[in-house]
Amino acid sequence: MAFKSPQEFREVMDRAFTLMSTDPDMGPRLREAHVPQRFEFPDVDMVVNVTYMDAEDDGHNLRWEWSDDVSWRPEVLMTMDSAVANRYFQGKENIAIAIARRRIRAGGNVKKALELIPVTKPVFARYREVLEEEYPHLAE
Numbered sequence: 001m002a003f004k005s006p007q008e009f010r011e012v013m014d015r016a017f018t019l020m021s022t023d024p025d026m027g028p029r030l031r032e033a034h035v036p037q038r039f040e041f042p043d044v045d046m047v048v049n050v051t052y053m054d055a056e057d058d059g060h061n062l063r064w065e066w067s068d069d070v071s072w073r074p075e076v077l078m079t080m081d082s083a084v085a086n087r088y089f090q091g092k093e094n095i096a097i098a099i100a101r102r103r104i105r106a107g108g109n110v111k112k113a114l115e116l117i118p119v120t121k122p123v124f125a126r127y128r129e130v131l132e133e134e135y136p137h138l139a140e
Contacts, residue, residue: 002082003044003082003086003138004137006044006045008135009041009044009082010046012086012131012138013085014064015127015130016089016127017048017062017064018060019123019126019130021059021060021061021062021063022059022060022061025122026119026120026122027059027060027061027062028056029119030052030061030062030116030119031052031053031056031061032052033052033112033115033116033119034052035052035075035076035109035112035113035116036049036050036051036072036073036074036075037049037050037051037074037075037076037077037078037113038050038076038077038078039078039079039080039085040077040079040080041079041080041081041082041085042079042081043081043082043083044082046066047066047067047068048064048065048066049064049067049072049074050062050064051063051064051070051074074108075108075109075112076107076108076110076112076113077106077108078104078105078106078107078113079105079106080098080103080104080105081103084098084103086138086140087140089123089124089127090124090128090139091121091124091128092140095113095114095117096114
């Protein structure tokens with residue numbers, strides 16, 4: 001189940017971040033956690049920095065930039081292939097196990113990132129729905 005291109009990967013990940021950012025329960029909880037993160041995806045040669053909004057803005061609680069040229073400093077650094085990210089958002093990849101097995105390389109305040117996992121679980125079903133409807137080749 002591979003992405004057709006780096007552009008498709010970015011498009012799908014933008015959808016996942018939007019689902020989390022705009023969710024009425026998950027979004028505010030992620031914003032209030034104040035955990036800026038940097039994700040690197042070497043197989044598609046992309047990086048995204050994600051942080052919280054100071055206040056909800058137009059229904060969004062998070063903001064993200066597909067660049068390292070950002071005005072915030074990440075507290076958590078994660079490196080993984082796009083397939084691992086896809087499996088995670090489908091609820092098929094356990095972050096702690098993936099770190100232990102080196103499918104994800106993590107740095108910074110990893111404990112803070114792990115504490116957010118229960119908050120993000122509601123995105124799994126919604127992400128799978130998006131894949132089944134629009135990107136069936138990515139559904140596992």
